Amino acid sequence: MKKKYFSTFQLIILTLFSALIVAAKIALRLPIQLPGHSGIFWMAIIIVAARVVLKKGAATFVGIVSGIMAAFLGLGDFGYLDTFISYTAIGIGTELALLLLGNPENLVVATLAGIIGHFAKFLVKWAFGAITGAPLGFVALGLAKAMISYIVFGGLGGLLGGLTLLALKKAGFFAYLAEKK
Amino acid sequence: MKWKRRKLYISTDLEETSPLRKFDPRTKLFLSLCASVVVMLPLQRLFIFLGLYIIFIIWARLFSHFLKQMDKIKWILIILFLVDWLVVSLQLAAEVTLRLSVLTSVFTVLFATTTPSELGLALESLGFPYRFAFSINLAFQSLGMLEQEWQAIWEAQKSRGVLFDIMNFRTLFTKVGDLVSLTVPAIVLATKHAWVITESATARGFDSPMRKPFHQLSYSACDWVVSIISAGLVSMLILWR
Amino acid sequence: MKPLLYAEKVSFTYPQTQRSSGPLSLSLHQGESLLVYGPSGGGKSTLARCLAGLIPHLYHGQMNGDVWIGDRNTKEMQSWEIAREAGFVFQNPATQIVTSSVEDELLFGLENLGLPREEIKTRFDNVVDQFHLSSFLKRSPFTLSGGEQQKLSLAAIIAMHPSVLILDEPLSMLDSSAADEFINLLKEQQQEGTSLVFFEHRLPYLQDFPGLKRIPLGIASNDQPKSQITTAAHPKKVGAFSIHVQGLTVSFGKKKILDELNIEFEGGQLVALAGKNGSGKTTLLRSLAGLQPFEGTIRVIGNRQDESDFPQLNMVFQNPDTQLFNPTVREEILYKIQSPNQELYEWLIPALNLEKYQDTQPLLLSEGEKRRLALAIALMHPHKHGILLDEPSLGQDQMHKDLLIQLLKTISQMGYLVFYATHDIELAAKADRMILISEKGIIADEPTRNILLNKNAWQQAGLLLPHWISP
Numbered sequence: 001m002k003k004k005y006f007s008t009f010q011l012i013i014l015t016l017f018s019a020l021i022v023a024a025k026i027a028l029r030l031p032i033q034l035p036g037h038s039g040i041f042w043m044a045i046i047i048v049a050a051r052v053v054l055k056k057g058a059a060t061f062v063g064i065v066s067g068i069m070a071a072f073l074g075l076g077d078f079g080y081l082d083t084f085i086s087y088t089a090i091g092i093g094t095e096l097a098l099l100l101l102g103n104p105e106n107l108v109v110a111t112l113a114g115i116i117g118h119f120a121k122f123l124v125k126w127a128f129g130a131i132t133g134a135p136l137g138f139v140a141l142g143l144a145k146a147m148i149s150y151i152v153f154g155g156l157g158g159l160l161g162g163l164t165l166l167a168l169k170k171a172g173f174f175a176y177l178a179e180k181k
Numbered sequence: 182m183k184w185k186r187r188k189l190y191i192s193t194d195l196e197e198t199s200p201l202r203k204f205d206p207r208t209k210l211f212l213s214l215c216a217s218v219v220v221m222l223p224l225q226r227l228f229i230f231l232g233l234y235i236i237f238i239i240w241a242r243l244f245s246h247f248l249k250q251m252d253k254i255k256w257i258l259i260i261l262f263l264v265d266w267l268v269v270s271l272q273l274a275a276e277v278t279l280r281l282s283v284l285t286s287v288f289t290v291l292f293a294t295t296t297p298s299e300l301g302l303a304l305e306s307l308g309f310p311y312r313f314a315f316s317i318n319l320a321f322q323s324l325g326m327l328e329q330e331w332q333a334i335w336e337a338q339k340s341r342g343v344l345f346d347i348m349n350f351r352t353l354f355t356k357v358g359d360l361v362s363l364t365v366p367a368i369v370l371a372t373k374h375a376w377v378i379t380e381s382a383t384a385r386g387f388d389s390p391m392r393k394p395f396h397q398l399s400y401s402a403c404d405w406v407v408s409i410i411s412a413g414l415v416s417m418l419i420l421w422r
Numbered sequence: 423m424k425p426l427l428y429a430e431k432v433s434f435t436y437p438q439t440q441r442s443s444g445p446l447s448l449s450l451h452q453g454e455s456l457l458v459y460g461p462s463g464g465g466k467s468t469l470a471r472c473l474a475g476l477i478p479h480l481y482h483g484q485m486n487g488d489v490w491i492g493d494r495n496t497k498e499m500q501s502w503e504i505a506r507e508a509g510f511v512f513q514n515p516a517t518q519i520v521t522s523s524v525e526d527e528l529l530f531g532l533e534n535l536g537l538p539r540e541e542i543k544t545r546f547d548n549v550v551d552q553f554h555l556s557s558f559l560k561r562s563p564f565t566l567s568g569g570e571q572q573k574l575s576l577a578a579i580i581a582m583h584p585s586v587l588i589l590d591e592p593l594s595m596l597d598s599s600a601a602d603e604f605i606n607l608l609k610e611q612q613q614e615g616t617s618l619v620f621f622e623h624r625l626p627y628l629q630d631f632p633g634l635k636r637i638p639l640g641i642a643s644n645d646q647p648k649s650q651i652t653t654a655a656h657p658k659k660v661g662a663f664s665i666h667v668q669g670l671t672v673s674f675g676k677k678k679i680l681d682e683l684n685i686e687f688e689g690g691q692l693v694a695l696a697g698k699n700g701s702g703k704t705t706l707l708r709s710l711a712g713l714q715p716f717e718g719t720i721r722v723i724g725n726r727q728d729e730s731d732f733p734q735l736n737m738v739f740q741n742p743d744t745q746l747f748n749p750t751v752r753e754e755i756l757y758k759i760q761s762p763n764q765e766l767y768e769w770l771i772p773a774l775n776l777e778k779y780q781d782t783q784p785l786l787l788s789e790g791e792k793r794r795l796a797l798a799i800a801l802m803h804p805h806k807h808g809i810l811l812d813e814p815s816l817g818q819d820q821m822h823k824d825l826l827i828q829l830l831k832t833i834s835q836m837g838y839l840v841f842y843a844t845h846d847i848e849l850a851a852k853a854d855r856m857i858l859i860s861e862k863g864i865i866a867d868e869p870t871r872n873i874l875l876n877k878n879a880w881q882q883a884g885l886l887l888p889h890w891i892s893p
Contacts, residue, residue: 004312008388009480011312012319012375016327019320020371023327028335028363044364052372065320068300072292072321077253079285080292081217131221132280133273160357164364170749172783173369175438180376181480298522322522325564330744336713337744340737341803342758365747369785373743374517380476381518382530384510385582389502391536395529395543 006061009180010053017049018065025075039090039121039150043114043157044164046094047104051165052177059098059117063091082128086121093120105169107162114158115151122150199242201294206303208404209291215415216287220280224272226418227279233414234283238290246293250286258282297321302398311392319378327371334366424493425449426617427508427586432472432487434465439786443468445487448619448637450586455618457628460639462790462819466621467513469639470590473619475504491586506535509579511589515571515596516564524566525559527574531582545581553577553607568699569600576607586617593624594816597698597845599886601627623819626848626890660837663689663725663807665710665733669718672705679705681863682718687841689725689807692834694853694870695843698884701859703843704740707810710841711737725806735839736805740812742796746784751776754784755798766802773829774798775822790818794826801833808839815849827852851891858883 006014024041050059067087070076076083094117104110125146168174196202201209219230238247251258258278265274295303301314339345343362386392433444443465450456460466471477475496478485489496491507512518521527528549532542550556553573558566563574572592579587589608593601605627612618612632620628628634670683679702687693697703708714712732721731739745748754755770756762771777774794779787784795793814800809811830815823827849834840834854844850856873858865858880866879873879880887 004388006312008383009376009379011316012379012382013372015316015320016323016371016375016378017368018316019323020327020367022320023324023331024367026324027328027331040360041364044360045368048364048368052368065316068297068317069320069324071288072297072300074249074292078281079250080288081213081284084288128281128284132277132284156353156357160360160364163358163361164368167361167365167747167749168368170783171365171369171747172785173365173372175783176785177372178438179436179482180379181482298526318522318526319520322519322562322564326516333739333741334744336708337739340711340713340739341745341799362747366744369746370741370743377512377514377517378520380471380480380510381512382520383476383480383501384474384505385520385531385578386502386505386534387520389500389505389534389536391502392534393536393539393542395533395539395546 005057006053006055007181010055010058014049014053014058014061015065017045017052018062018069021045021062021066022069022073022075025070026073037149037153039114039118039153040157040160042090043094043118043154044161046091046117047098047110047113047158047161048164048168050094050098051104056099057095059095060088060091063088063094067091078125078128082124085128086124089120089124090117093117104158104162105165107159107166110162110165111155111158114156114161115154118150118154118157119147122147196243196246196293199294201241201243201290203403204294204407205398205400205404206291206295206299207307207398207400208408209295210303211408212411213288213291215411216283216290219415219418220283220287222418224276224279226421227276227283230418231279231283238286241290241294243289243293246289247286250289251282254281254285299398302394302396305394306398311394312388315387323374326374327367330370331363331367334363334370337366338362423451425451425490426492427473427619428490429473430487430490432469432485432489434468434472434477434481434486435484436468436481437483441465444472444639446472446637446639447487450617450619452585452617453612453615455612455620455631455634456637457620457622457625457631457634458637458639459621459623459625461821462623462788464639466623466639467590470510470588470619470621474508474510474588475499475501476510479504502534505531505584506582507584508586508588509582509584511572511575511579511587511592513591513594515568515575518575519563519571522562523559524555524561524563524574527563528555528578528581531578535582545583549577549581552580567600568595569597569603572596572600572604573607576604576611580611580616584616586619587611588619588621590621591623592620593622593627595845597885598847598888599698599884602886605631626888629890660689660806661725662837663722663733665720665722665807665839667710667718667720670706670709670720671717672702672709672714680709680716683864685857685864685867687839689837689839690834691839691841692831692852692854693839693841694850694856695841695859696845696847696850696856696883696885697843697859698861699845701861701883703859704812706859707737707812707841707843710735711810713737722807733808733839734804734806735841736800736803736809738793738797738800738809738811738814740816742789742792745796745799746792749783750781751784751787751795752780754795755802757799759802759804762802770798770801773832775825789816790822793818794822797826797829805838808841809833811840811842813844813846814842815844815846823849847885847888847891858885860884 021042025038046059046062049062067084070087071080071084094113097113097116098104101109101112104113238244262274262278265277298318301318305311305314343359427450429446429448431445431447435442446469448456458466473489479501496504519527521530528546532545563571665687667683667685670680672680695703705714709716722733746754748757776794814826830840850856851870853870856870857867860883865882866873866876
């Protein structure tokens with residue numbers, strides 16, 4: 001029989017990590033009133049997912065599944081379509097960043113991947129504004145403040161992802177994983 | 182300051198009373214995509230579409246959902262409208278505001294009247310692999326459990342003296358390391374659940390090439406009628422000069 | 423007659439931890455039942471997975487020996503082919519659920535078998551009738567009790583008509599009455615010709631199981647303490663105090679989980695809290711730990727050094743994995759402790775049989791070891807009045823339960839309050855005092871001996887007092 005691209009375990013890990021992102025967004029909130037702060041856990045988990053499964057498409061898969069969930073749950077402010085595309089874009093952005101930059105166990109790589117991944121969400125918001133015909137200059141101005149916080153929280157999330165990977169390694173997580181197919 | 186928990190259990194905001202509940206999810210996906218295309222039309226035709234769209238939304242008993250979406254973005258809509266009107270023109274202001282309103286609410290037709298498992302069936306029948314539909318269902322089903330686990334981890338770490346009194350950017354930078362005490366157990370628990378589910382699904386024949394779904398979607402006469410009418414209307418609006 | 427399941431010198435070694443299990447040999451014919459028993463950490467779960475083909479299909483590692491289902495070697499079968507012949511019931515009923523409704527859960531395996539629609543419908547209807555599930559079909563499995571979930575898991579497997587059922591400690595998460603009901607369902611299956619292999623350490627529940635043959639696991643547990651632990655020298659004693667709980671009420675939405683509870687505790691008591699799943703045991707512990715908002719008062723009198731009159735009780739959580747993230751057991755225990763009490767640490771490590779694991783990565787410990795580590799974490803953190811334990815016996819075999827009770831008694835003798843919630847009646851029976859709780863509130867609160875004689879109280883609590891437990 002033809003071997004599946006993701007093993008059953010990998011598929012289910014990625015699924016639960018997607019749900020973990022959405023659960024974190026619902027259950028845990030930092031007391032900071034700045035757009036994009038939820039990206040800390042979001043980026044951290046996507047980066048861990050990409051390293052744990054170690055196959056192309058892992059981060060994108062997490063982005064798509066968490067996007068569908070977030071859309072169903074009405075988590076975004078700009079409707080279902082924007083929510084779905086934003087989450088998916090984060091997955092694709094992180095995927096591409098890690099393809100270019102390498103192993104996220106390197107904290108610099110993880111931080112940069114977090115910034116790039118989270119910035120993809122910002123680009124979706126911008127594109128959303130542009131599609132509706134709003135003047136781009138105005139959209140950019142309105143989103144400028146948001147852009148900075150997206151970068152900062154994306155970077156922090158990436159860093160947290162990198163730190164999490166290092167802690168998981170030290171705690172024996174990858175040895176536990178290595179016993180499973 | 183403490184971290185805030187929102188609510189422990191959430192569910193999809195399913196509108197059980199909507200007549201659209203009886204429709205095939207593929208029809209609703211098609212309707213949503215049609216509306217997303219029409220949104221790019223010029224103002225005059227956009228107004229016609231908006232009129233039809235609102236009548237449809239009221240018939241589908243989704244008007245309250247539409248209003249909820251508008252309420253979330255009301256300030257953005259107001260500012261966009263005023264700035265575009267003052268800086269460019271009233272026509273652009275109206276176009277941008279209407280487009281954003283429709284784009285924001287258009288997928289209500291699908292998501293507010295479909296359960297995740299129905300969406301899974303629809304995706305499967307549209308040619309997506311069963312594994313993907315299974316994944317979406319599993320993700321929703323695991324959500325409550327994972328929320329409880331975030332809470333349990335948070336309490337367990339708090340009880341051993343880990344404090345998350347994050348208040349501003351500066352303290353956040355110094356506290357990122359402490360957040361590892363939340364993320365590591367969360368990843369470990371999710372992975373362990375994933376493993377048990379893998380074993381459980383495998384022990385019941387998951388990934389069998391012989392699988393035959395018991396529940397199957399069927400495109401009814403109503404689905405065909407609504408799809409054809411929508412396609413016709415959209416074509417007319419696009420082609421009409 | 424040819425056996426349905428045949429295993430010859432089966433053993434397995436994990437590649438990373440080098441833990442090994444087996445060898446196990448057995449032969450199972452139609453309608454027969456076998457019990458494989460041994461201490462926790464002895465590899466029962468691993469060997470159960472070897473029989474069900476999950477090893478080697480899902481695990482890396484070295485499997486020696488062979489398992490035959492009928493005349494086919496499991497190594498040469500695909501996993502879905504094995505699923506048709508051998509069903510597997512897991513330890514934790516909640517985590518083995520793969521779908522979002524009872525109906526879908528029952529259909530999942532049937533769909534995977536590739537049966538015709540009519541056949542699926544017939545089997546589905548039969549199993550719904552047999553297990554009395556018709557009123558649950560549209561419900562989420564997560565809204566069911568532990569006993570109902572385990573019944574559902576069994577029904578979902580029985581619908582697939584396996585000739586062999588392999589059960590990996592299926593009773594460990596169930597209260598006494600749910601365990602009894604589950605055993606009765608299995609007896610019915612056996613009568614209908616299904617062969618059963620139990621991997622279990624709650625042996626008394628199976629002592630009346632008809633025709634059960636026993637196979638002891640022929641290896642020593644990796645987990646045995648070297649010698650009897652001396653628990654006489656706990657380094658610290660505390661002054662007298664009492665804790666007063668008055669009008670304790672906890673509501674989730676409109677539902678009252680605890681309603682106007684009044685309890686008094688004294689320092690130095692060893693108290694067990696027993697009740698069915700969902701009776702509010704964990705909520706009561708969480709309230710005492712200050713983790714649960716409540717109405718009413720909880721205050722301590724005596725042994726106070728600050729202004730607060732709320733008791734300082736450390737909680738040992740049900741799932742140890744919610745805490746563990748440090749590189750070694752030692753670092754995990756000492757994490758966030760400003761000036762650790764070295765004397766206490768030196769006493770605690772051997773008392774919990776964790777000596778040889780101090781430099782081990784916590785995630786690589788067995789479940790029983792992790793629970794003891796969680797207890798060590800709670801005990802090392804400063805607490806003035808005592809500890810609260812939520813289901814401390816999960817994953818522990820009899821030897822470690824005895825060790826646990828010995829340790830808890832020692833801690834209580836030092837003047838601390840030790841209060842534990844459990845569905846394990848054997849463990850509850852070891853306390854000095856027992857509180858029986860149900861959804862209606864406290865049924866009885868007396869010395870354990872009195873409660874064990876009070877049949878009426880057990881009936882009211884909806885619990886079965888196993889006949890092998892006597893005052």
